[in-house]
Amino acid sequence: MKKSDSELQRDVMAELEWEPSVDHADIGVAVNDGVVTLSGYVGTYPEKMAAEKATRRVAGVKAIAEEIKVRFASQPKTADHEIAKRILDLFSWNVFVPADRITVKVEHGWVTLTGTVDWFYQRNEARKAAGRISGVVGINDLIKVSEMPMAHDxxxxxxxxxxxxxxxxxxxxxxxxxxxxxxxxxxxxxxxxxxxxxxxxxxxxxxxxxxxxxxxxx
The missing domain is CATH 3.30.300.130 (Fe-S cluster assembly (FSCA))
Structure with a gap:
C-alpha cells in the first residue's frame, strides 16, 4: 500500500533518529508526493551523507532534495529554531519581560512577537532583547498593551x-x-x-x- 506523504515523513524522521551517526535535532524533513526534502544543519560532511543514506533506506521515497548544510561548532547558530530558543532564553533572564505572555515565531531570520503585556516598557524591552540576537534580520512587533482601568488622576x-x-x-x-x-x-x-x-x-x-x-x- 502506498504511503501518504505524512506517513513517509514520519518514517524518514524515525529512521534519522534511529541512525547513530546522525544528530537529527537540526534536520528538517518535508515530503511532497514521495519526494523528500532534507534541510537544516549537521556538524560534518560524513554526517550529511549518512542522513541522505538513511533517508534512501525508507520504503516509499521516490527522490531526495538534499539541502542540508554543514556547520562547524565554531560557526554561529542561526537556524530559525535556534534563534527562537535564544530569544526565549533571553526573555526568561530579563525581569522586565513577561516571557509567559509573549509568543515568538521565527521564519528565515524574521522574528514575529505576539501576545499581550500590561506596560509599554515591557513591549519595548522584548523588542530590544530580540534584536540583540545574532541571525535576526528583522522584527515584526505585534505585542499589544492591555487596557487596564486608568486612575482617575x-x-x-x-x-x-x-x-x-x-x-x-x-x-x-x-x-x-x-x-x-x-x-x-x-x-x-x-x-x-x-x-x-x-x-x-x-x-x-x-x-x-x-x-x-x-x-x-x-
Whole structure:
C-alpha cells in the first residue's frame, strides 16, 4: 500500500533518529508526493551523507532534495529554531519581560512577537532583547498593551512626571486622556523634550496608546 506523504515523513524522521551517526535535532524533513526534502544543519560532511543514506533506506521515497548544510561548532547558530530558543532564553533572564505572555515565531531570520503585556516598557524591552540576537534580520512587533482601568488622576500623574523632568517645561505641554489613550499637544524647544514627554506618558498605569502631537519650535 502506498504511503501518504505524512506517513513517509514520519518514517524518514524515525529512521534519522534511529541512525547513530546522525544528530537529527537540526534536520528538517518535508515530503511532497514521495519526494523528500532534507534541510537544516549537521556538524560534518560524513554526517550529511549518512542522513541522505538513511533517508534512501525508507520504503516509499521516490527522490531526495538534499539541502542540508554543514556547520562547524565554531560557526554561529542561526537556524530559525535556534534563534527562537535564544530569544526565549533571553526573555526568561530579563525581569522586565513577561516571557509567559509573549509568543515568538521565527521564519528565515524574521522574528514575529505576539501576545499581550500590561506596560509599554515591557513591549519595548522584548523588542530590544530580540534584536540583540545574532541571525535576526528583522522584527515584526505585534505585542499589544492591555487596557487596564486608568486612575482617575491619570492626567495629574503625567503632569507631575513632566514637572520632575529638569529639561522639560511642563506648562508648554497639554495632556488629554480618552480611555487608554493619552493625547499630547503643545510645543517644546527641542526633540529631546518631546521624547521626555512621550516617555512620561507611557510610564503612567493604564496607558495603551500615546498620540504625540507636540510641536518642536526651534
Amino acid at each position: 491619570i492626567k495629574d500623574r503625567i503632569v507631575a512626571a513632566f514637572k520632575r523632568q529638569a529639561n522639560l517645561d511642563a506648562k508648554s505641554v497639554t495632556v488629554v486622556t480618552d480611555g487608554g489613550t493619552v493625547k499630547l499637544g503643545g510645543s517644546v524647544k527641542a526633540w529631546n523634550e518631546r521624547r521626555i514627554a512621550e516617555r512620561a506618558a507611557w510610564s503612567a498605569p493604564g496607558v495603551s496608546r500615546v498620540e504625540d502631537n507636540i510641536v518642536v519650535s526651534f
